[in-house]
Amino acid sequence: MKRWLRAGLAAFVIMLAIGQGVAQNPVNHAFIWSAADGMSDLGSLGGSSYAYSVNNAGQVVGCYEFGTGNLHAFLWTAAGGMLDLGTLGGSSSAASGINAHGQVVGWSVTAAGDAHAFLWTAATGMQDLGTLGGSSSDGAAINDQGEITGTSAKTRDVHVLAYRHTSTQGMLPLGSLGYGDSNGYAINASGTIVGASPLNSALRPKRAFLRRKGFPITELGTLGGDNSAALGINQSEQVVGWSSLVRVSPIHAFLWTRDAGMQDLGTLGGRNSAAQSINTAGQIVGFSDMSAPGVTHAVL
Numbered sequence: 001m002k003r004w005l006r007a008g009l010a011a012f013v014i015m016l017a018i019g020q021g022v023a024q025n026p027v028n029h030a031f032i033w034s035a036a037d038g039m040s041d042l043g044s045l046g047g048s049s050y051a052y053s054v055n056n057a058g059q060v061v062g063c064y065e066f067g068t069g070n071l072h073a074f075l076w077t078a079a080g081g082m083l084d085l086g087t088l089g090g091s092s093s094a095a096s097g098i099n100a101h102g103q104v105v106g107w108s109v110t111a112a113g114d115a116h117a118f119l120w121t122a123a124t125g126m127q128d129l130g131t132l133g134g135s136s137s138d139g140a141a142i143n144d145q146g147e148i149t150g151t152s153a154k155t156r157d158v159h160v161l162a163y164r165h166t167s168t169q170g171m172l173p174l175g176s177l178g179y180g181d182s183n184g185y186a187i188n189a190s191g192t193i194v195g196a197s198p199l200n201s202a203l204r205p206k207r208a209f210l211r212r213k214g215f216p217i218t219e220l221g222t223l224g225g226d227n228s229a230a231l232g233i234n235q236s237e238q239v240v241g242w243s244s245l246v247r248v249s250p251i252h253a254f255l256w257t258r259d260a261g262m263q264d265l266g267t268l269g270g271r272n273s274a275a276q277s278i279n280t281a282g283q284i285v286g287f288s289d290m291s292a293p294g295v296t297h298a299v300l
Contacts, residue, residue: 027044027047027048028048028049028050029041029042029043029044029048029049030042030043030044030049030050030051030060030062030064030076031051032051032054032058032060032076033298033300034058042060042076042082043081043082044064044065044082045064045066045072045074045082045084046064046065046066046067046072047064047065047066048064048065049062049063049064049065049074049082050062050063050064051076052094052095052096052097053095053096053097053098053141054098055098055099055100055102056100057077057100057102058077058078059075059076059077059098059102060075060076060077060098061073061074061075061076061095061096061097061098061104061106062074062076062094062095063093063094063095063106064082066084066092067091070091070092071092071093071094072084072085072086072087072092072093072094073085073086073087073093073094073095073104073106073108073120073126074095075095075098075102075104075120085104085120085126086108086125086126087108087109087126088108088109088110088111088116088118088126088128089109089110089111089112090108090109090110090111090112090113090114090115091109092108092109093106093107093108093109093118093126094106094107094108095120096138096139096140096141096150097139097140097141097142097148098142099142099143099144099146100144101121101144101146102121102122103119103120103121103142103146104119104120104121104142105117105118105119105120105139105140105141105142105148105150106118106120106138106139107137107138107139107150108126108128110128114135114136115136115137115138116128116129116130116131116136116137117129117130117131117137117138117139117148117150117152117165117171118139119139119142119148129148129165129170129171130170130171131152131153131171132152132153132154132155132161132163132171132173133153133154133155133156134152134153134154134155134156134157134160135153135157136152136153136157137150137151137152137153137163137171138150138151138152139165140183140184140185140186141184141185141186141187142187143187143188143189143191144189145189145191146166146167147164147165147166147187147191148164148165148166148187149162149163149164149165149174149184149185149186149187149193149195150162150163150165150184151163151182151183151184151195152171152173154173158180159176159179159180159181160181160182160183161173161174161175161176161180161181161182162174162175162176162182162183162184162193162195162197162211163184164184164187164191164193174193174211174217175211175216175217176197176198176217177197177198177199177207177209177217177219178197178198178199178200179197179198179199179200179201181197181198182195182196182197182209182217183195183196183197183229185229185230185231185232186230186231186232186233186277187233188233188234188235188237189235190212190213190235191212191213192210192211192212192213192233192237193210193211193233194208194209194210194211194220194230194231194232194233194239194241195208195209195211195229195230196208196209196228196229196230196241197209197217197219204226204227205222205226205227206227206228206229207219207220207221207222207227207228208220208221208222208228208229208230208239208241208243208256209230210230210233210237210239210256220239220256220261220262221243221261221262222243222244222262223243223244223245223252223254223262223264224243224244224245224246225243225244225245225246225247225248225249225251226244226247226248227243227244227248227251228241228242228243228244228254228262229241229242229243230256231274231275231276231277232275232276232277232278232284233278234278234279234280234282235280236257236280236282237257237258238255238256238257238278238282239255239256239257239278240253240254240255240256240265240275240276240277240278240284240286241253241254241256241274241275241276242254242273242274242275243262243264245264249271249272250271250272251272251273251274252264252265252266252267252272252273252274253265253266253267253273253274253275253284253286253288254275255275255278255284265284267288267289268288268289268290268291268297268299269288269289269290269291270288270289270290270291270292270295270296271289272288272289273286273287273288273289273299274286274287283300284300285298285299285300286298286299287299
């Protein structure tokens with residue numbers, strides 16, 4: 001889930017937990033935050049709602065609870081509120097990314113019961129992007145050129161691979177760091193993709209990677225532990241994500257650059273943190289545990 005601050009918009013979106021009735025049964029609402037307006041509740045079309053991406057125009061995408069045990073993708077705008085984007089014929093869908101043109105990507109269950117990546121536009125509605133030969137795929141992010149990244153199962157579903165999708169070439173695999181699996185999480189305007197890939201058949205340790213067009217996949221390392229994942233990238237190839245410090249935990253947010261490598265961004269006093277997106281100004285959003293036990297806050 002799967003990337004929230006876009007260039008020129010000092011806003012980010014995540015879920016807002018609003019207690020309803022008793023504390024053990026909260027309703028979560030998506031929100032958008034800006035320096036001018038603070039935190040604004042985006043509401044829901046049913047049960048809880050969750051926001052995953054925002055563009056420069058303040059359009060937000062995510063999903064909300066639809067019926068019992070199902071999700072539906074939504075697009076929210078200030079003028080029109082929350083719009084249900086439907087599905088590919090199945091029961092559930094979720095939107096993960098949106099670009100400056102209002103093109104939306106995510107995943108949806110098909111009529112056959114498989115989860116497939118989709119591209120949604122106002123003109124065409126929801127389009128199935130297919131897979132790399134397996135039964136499932138997801139769309140994680142889309143840049144302003146319409147290039148998409150995500151993850152797809154390969155033939156016989158033995159492996160999953162990060163991919164780059166374009167309107168002319170379709171879905172192309174990006175490779176991996178060793179074993180054959182990888183996940184694509186973010187893409188910048190140049191088409192550089194970041195994600196994570198395991199190093200062996202046990203699917204761990206998993207390492208953050210960067211893949212430029214025309215170049216091999218590059219491991220970004222860790223902050224001393226076994227695992228890392230790259231979740232966001234801007235046009236300057238500044239990369240953010242999380243890395244374990246010792247073996248598998250705790251995890252800390254990181255900023256990676258070509259010159260300085262991976263830098264620990266610390267926490268707000270708690271044990272764990274993660275960075276999820278970065279814009280062209282170098283502003284980073286994510287979350288951090290606070291010093292009080294069990295308390296986690298969104299951060300900018």
